[in-house]
Amino acid sequence: MLALFYIFIAVALGVSFWQITRVMNLRGVIANDDDNNKQGKIALGFMAFLYAMMIYCLLAMNVIMLPESASIEGEHDDILFNITFILIGVVQFIMQFLIFFFTYKYRGNKDKKALFFADSHKLELIWTVIPAVTIVLLIGYGLWQWNNIMGVGDEDNPIVIEVYSQQFRWDARYAGEDNELGLGNVNFIDINNLNTMGVDMSDPKAQDDKQVTELYLPKGKKVLFKFRSQDVLHSAYMPHFRAQMNCVPGMVTQFAFTPKYTTEEMRKNEEVIAKTKGINKIRTAKGEDPYVFDYLLLCNKICGASHFNMQMKITVVEEADYKKWLGEQKALAQVIKKK
Amino acid sequence: MSAEHHHHKETFVTKYIFSTDHKMISKQFLITGMFMGIIGVFMSMLFRLQIAWPEKSFSIIQAFLGDHQQTDGIMNPDTYLALVTIHGTIMVFFVLTAGLSGTFSNLLIPLQIGARDMASGFLNMVSYWLFFISSVVMVASLFVEAGPASAGWTIYPPLSALPKAIPGSGMGMTLWLVSMAIFIASSLIGSLNYIVTVLNLRTKGMKMTRLPLTMWAFFVTAIIGVISFPVLLSAALLLIFDRSFGTSFYLSDIFLGGKVLHYQGGSPVLFEHLFWFLGHPEVYIILLPALGISSEVISTNSRKPIFGYRAMIGSILGIAFLSTIVWGHHMFISGMNPFLGSVFTFTTVLIAIPSAVKAFNYITTLWKGNLQLNPAMLFSIGLVSTFVSGGLTGLVLGDSALDINIHDTYFVVAHFHLVMGVSALFGMFAGVYHWFPKMYGRMMNKVMGYWHFWLTIIAAYGVFFPMHFIGLAGLPRRYYTNSNFPMFNDLADINVFMTYMAILGGVAQLIFLANFFISMYRGQKATQNPWKSNTLEWTTPVEHIHGNWPGKIPEVHRWAYDYSKVDESGNYVHGQDFVLQTVPLKDGEEPS
Numbered sequence: 019m020l021a022l023f024y025i026f027i028a029v030a031l032g033v034s035f036w037q038i039t040r041v042m043n044l045r046g047v048i049a050n051d052d053d054n055n056k057q058g059k060i061a062l063g064f065m066a067f068l069y070a071m072m073i074y075c076l077l078a079m080n081v082i083m084l085p086e087s088a089s090i091e092g093e094h095d096d097i098l099f100n101i102t103f104i105l106i107g108v109v110q111f112i113m114q115f116l117i118f119f120f121t122y123k124y125r126g127n128k129d130k131k132a133l134f135f136a137d138s139h140k141l142e143l144i145w146t147v148i149p150a151v152t153i154v155l156l157i158g159y160g161l162w163q164w165n166n167i168m169g170v171g172d173e174d175n176p177i178v179i180e181v182y183s184q185q186f187r188w189d190a191r192y193a194g195e196d197n198e199l200g201l202g203n204v205n206f207i208d209i210n211n212l213n214t215m216g217v218d219m220s221d222p223k224a225q226d227d228k229q230v231t232e233l234y235l236p237k238g239k240k241v242l243f244k245f246r247s248q249d250v251l252h253s254a255y256m257p258h259f260r261a262q263m264n265c266v267p268g269m270v271t272q273f274a275f276t277p278k279y280t281t282e283e284m285r286k287n288e289e290v291i292a293k294t295k296g297i298n299k300i301r302t303a304k305g306e307d308p309y310v311f312d313y314l315l316l317c318n319k320i321c322g323a324s325h326f327n328m329q330m331k332i333t334v335v336e337e338a339d340y341k342k343w344l345g346e347q348k349a350l351a352q353v354i355k356k357k
Numbered sequence: 358m359s360a361e362h363h364h365h366k367e368t369f370v371t372k373y374i375f376s377t378d379h380k381m382i383s384k385q386f387l388i389t390g391m392f393m394g395i396i397g398v399f400m401s402m403l404f405r406l407q408i409a410w411p412e413k414s415f416s417i418i419q420a421f422l423g424d425h426q427q428t429d430g431i432m433n434p435d436t437y438l439a440l441v442t443i444h445g446t447i448m449v450f451f452v453l454t455a456g457l458s459g460t461f462s463n464l465l466i467p468l469q470i471g472a473r474d475m476a477s478g479f480l481n482m483v484s485y486w487l488f489f490i491s492s493v494v495m496v497a498s499l500f501v502e503a504g505p506a507s508a509g510w511t512i513y514p515p516l517s518a519l520p521k522a523i524p525g526s527g528m529g530m531t532l533w534l535v536s537m538a539i540f541i542a543s544s545l546i547g548s549l550n551y552i553v554t555v556l557n558l559r560t561k562g563m564k565m566t567r568l569p570l571t572m573w574a575f576f577v578t579a580i581i582g583v584i585s586f587p588v589l590l591s592a593a594l595l596l597i598f599d600r601s602f603g604t605s606f607y608l609s610d611i612f613l614g615g616k617v618l619h620y621q622g623g624s625p626v627l628f629e630h631l632f633w634f635l636g637h638p639e640v641y642i643i644l645l646p647a648l649g650i651s652s653e654v655i656s657t658n659s660r661k662p663i664f665g666y667r668a669m670i671g672s673i674l675g676i677a678f679l680s681t682i683v684w685g686h687h688m689f690i691s692g693m694n695p696f697l698g699s700v701f702t703f704t705t706v707l708i709a710i711p712s713a714v715k716a717f718n719y720i721t722t723l724w725k726g727n728l729q730l731n732p733a734m735l736f737s738i739g740l741v742s743t744f745v746s747g748g749l750t751g752l753v754l755g756d757s758a759l760d761i762n763i764h765d766t767y768f769v770v771a772h773f774h775l776v777m778g779v780s781a782l783f784g785m786f787a788g789v790y791h792w793f794p795k796m797y798g799r800m801m802n803k804v805m806g807y808w809h810f811w812l813t814i815i816a817a818y819g820v821f822f823p824m825h826f827i828g829l830a831g832l833p834r835r836y837y838t839n840s841n842f843p844m845f846n847d848l849a850d851i852n853v854f855m856t857y858m859a860i861l862g863g864v865a866q867l868i869f870l871a872n873f874f875i876s877m878y879r880g881q882k883a884t885q886n887p888w889k890s891n892t893l894e895w896t897t898p899v900e901h902i903h904g905n906w907p908g909k910i911p912e913v914h915r916w917a918y919d920y921s922k923v924d925e926s927g928n929y930v931h932g933q934d935f936v937l938q939t940v941p942l943k944d945g946e947e948p949s
Contacts, residue, residue: 168695257831268609
């Protein structure tokens with residue numbers, strides 16, 4: 019069957035080849051005035067297509083975008099992103115207009131003479147200086163924000179949580195009462211005795227650590243994540259919080275943010291409601307269970323065959339609920355069997 | 358060495374296979390690059406099917422993938438990763454580096470600077486054959502049992518170092534590394550040859566400031582290649598050591614398959630630094646030749662001098678310099694020191710300045726021109742369009758604070774495909790349409806060229822413009838399927854649309870292939886200077902001869918861009934709208 023199909027394609031291709039060759043004998047090879055005219059107009063038509071697509075995407079795809087930042091640090095990311103996007107949007111619309119409109123307007127013909135215009139220091143200066151100034155302003159803001167996010171000092175007094183990655187799952191470890199994580203290293207992994215994250219149980223700081231499979235975060239408290247990986251590179255991507263950091267075997271990386279809305283609050287967010295509605299329309303049509311919004315942590319660095327299915331749920335709650343939940347979790351000293 | 362001395366008989370082998378003639382070598386590069394391109398593009402069709410319809414069975418997948426790579430017409434997750442990995446490798450290195458630079462540097466450098474051949478014809482031949490061998494090894498790696506390399510084209514260890522982590526990191530990865538090592542040798546030999554040729558073999562009067570911009574682009578590209586490719590070679594060698602000889606350059610503290618491995622003290626971040634020290638300049642190794650080609654094509658077909666010739670050279674040099682100090686922008690969230698991130702943000706975003714200068718200069722060249730809209734010209738205009746569209750989003754990605762949230766999402770995929778993938782391919786197509794008469798002595802058909810161009814640019818924007826938005830929705834790249842995440846369910850329709858567009862783009866390339874091969878044999882015979890161009894290659898005879906010019910090499914008297922030059926009374930100085938570089942200045946004519 020398959021072979022027949024490919025033979026059919028080959029025959030069809032052969033026939034079209036022959037047809038095309040005939041056309042070639044008839045038509046020319048260098049653009050004449052007629053071609054210039056036609057192609058110039060097509061260029062204008064293409065510009066209309068491009069603009070229609072750009073505007074359509076900008077309007078219609080707004081609803082599928084990530085909702086507003088769910089972390090306090092991410093607020094400035096959103097502002098910076100909007101400024102940058104408006105700026106490049108405006109430049110894009112102007113530049114594409116110039117490119118395709120000029121193609122149309124100055125399409126050639128025999129009687130035309132091109133303008134000999136080889137240089138202009140004034141123009142060159144304008145389009146060197148204007149981008150330069152704009153860019154300096156943009157990265158000024160960007161770098162301020164970058165330092166904002168990356169600089170975590172002791173004075174912030176963050177809650178320390180370790181996020182631990184392996185093919186193909188996530189685990190987390192809370193630092194417990196002392197807010198300090200016990201030492202971890204792959205050499206301490208002892209699966210039979212439930213020490214799956216390789217925690218050094220002789221370290222006093224490790225005793226009250228708590229290992230969980232889902233993240234609970236308190237609203238309004240700064241959380242400092244420490245990332246580890248036991249096998250290959252992974253990347254802990256928490257898009258709703260504008261947060262991402264690679265998990266690198268052999269070293270500990272970190273990232274911090276302060277959750278701004280609880281999961282419940284976020285579910286009532288207008289953008290989230292609109293997006294969820296769209297998703298559920300599709301899911302109902304396919305007969306699937308409706309979707310309820312949750313924060314997620316995804317793997318965003320290629321890590322092997324099941325990379326596409328490496329996720330962990332994040333739940334943000336009020337501080338009191340967080341404390342209650344944390345109190346219910348068992349400390350490592352109770353979980354891990356002593357050798 | 359004058360041309361009359363070539364009376365010795367050429368055999369088939371010396372003429373077509375082990376040729377040392379730069380024109381033949383350039384055709385060899387082109388055909389091999391096109392062959393690799395067909396494989397690379399075809400792979401993208403297969404994985405686009407998977408992205409759009411993850412649970413659907415396709416007979417084409419059944420026909421082209423092995424039994425252990427697909428189940429009932431649905432590809433396996435490792436195979437998906439293998440396809441994206443090899444697609445990236447082939448397109449970046451084999452098509453857009455060797456296929457583009459190899460073809461046009463070889464063809465044009467001797468012809469446009471006025472030389473009989475490359476500085477070393479023999480090394481040039483070696484360069485091609487090493488490229489050929491590396492292509493064969495890369496293609497062979499597709500057929501090993503556990504599948505080809507599948508750790509992404511960036512082959513970050515530990516994934517690429519440990520066959521237990523992914524099956525493709527066994528024999529497939531070994532062949533990948535061997536192939537790339539040979540490829541790098543080929544590229545280095547080629548680049549050295551280009552540099553030496555441009556510096557030493559320019560004809561009389563061909564000052565550096567009279568070189569066509571294509572020459573500047575190829576020359577600077579070769580320099581970037583010589584600076585950065587050896588670093589990739591060393592990165593690959595260290596990876597080979599880690600994989601085969603038990604060293605720990607990139608690996609440390611790994612627990613895999615139920616036990617702790619012996620590696621101690623290395624860091625994957627070191628590999629990332631070494632890889633991107635090539636990887637980023639590589640973007641410009643791909644892009645600069647395309648920009649060089651489009652400068653030439655746009656100027657010729659606008660019948661106007663390229664605007665701001667010196668600024669163009671300046672921006673090529675500026676881009677080249679900056680390209681070597683921005684690699685860290687691929688690593689903002691790799692765990693390296695955040696302060697380094699600030700430095701790399703600064704240098705990265707600076708590249709926008711020379712890039713903007715180039716874009717504005719192209720547009721000003723079009724302004725008040727007499728545009729001859731040949732297929733090559735349309736592709737060059739298309740290049741400017743996609744270069745702007747893709748380049749602008751670089752301002753978002755280059756800003757470390759914003760990169761955090763879109764790093765490794767489809768936003769990145771959309772950005773680099775537009776700015777270097779599509780743009781460079783457009784440059785390559787422009788080059789093929791423009792210099793086909795120089796390569797084969799015949800012309801390509803314009804009608805098919807037009808169809809090819811419009812379908813391709815519609816498909817390119819159709820695939821990559823909406824892709825930005827699914828990236829902004831937070832969809833990570835390299836996901837075999839995203840149906841496991843309800844939050845991405847609403848992206849499915851867009852993915853289907855993009856796949857249709859991708860297929861349209863793939864099919865449009867068949868028009869090009871048909872045009873190319875039919876024109877090679879049945880195309881209209883070319884005249885000596887079909888595009889009425891100024892550069893030296895159009896002073897050589899249509900039929901290829903050894904040594905390029907039958908008599909003496911012509912002397913150069915002016916720059917390459919005296920199009921539509923008029924005197925005070927508004928008449929063309931030389932009676933027509935173009936003046937070959939070989940034409941001496943008239944009495945009282947000002948040099949431009």
